[in-house]
Amino acid sequence: DAGVTQSPTHLIKTRGQQVTLRCSPKSGHDTVSWYQQALGQGPQFIFQYYEEEERQRGNFPDRFSGHQFPNYSSELNVNALLLGDSALYLCASSFWGGYGYTFGSGTRLTVV
């Protein structure tokens, strides 16, 4: 079992551009959560998807959006990138209603 897989590993974008990050959950998990981890900080919750719907959202602007597909994989989209969006983006999968989160290795996004 490969666990949670995220792609790409690293990404460099220019201010104002748009980016899409991808996540494949651990086999059997049906819920995907996204976190942003800025340098020197703990991960911050962005949103969570279950049954292809956004179930919860953290304190992030509408520029951050997501999607979950029927196979439970998920995408995180960020529009109009700002320098402050530079961070490690983590995907975590779990069973809906469970606390057993499995994290991916993350995508390192650099906005220049």
Added chain:
Amino acid sequence: AQRVTQPEKLLSVFKGAPVELKCNYSYSGSPELFWYVQYSRQRLQLLLRHISRESIKGFTADLNKGETSFHLKKPFAQEEDSAMYYCASVVGSNYKLTFGKGTLLTVNP
């Protein structure tokens, strides 16, 4: 809003010494509390969860509701314990983790 505080950014101990990583939470109810660990070049992984009352890799953590604390302890630190440790909480049925800023533990030989 719930908040998790880890007052120490860095903690350095010698091998064989006791170690305690501090964590305080702000929620007055009954949160679920966790310790996550990230070893060098590895992904974030669950170390222990308070409700399970397990001892993982010699680490234990006790929930103190009076002090709203969930400190992580190990009586004899090992070099392989060197890692970044995050305390996290979940409140109610929202299932979202709120993390502290983390403590980097270094165990010196």
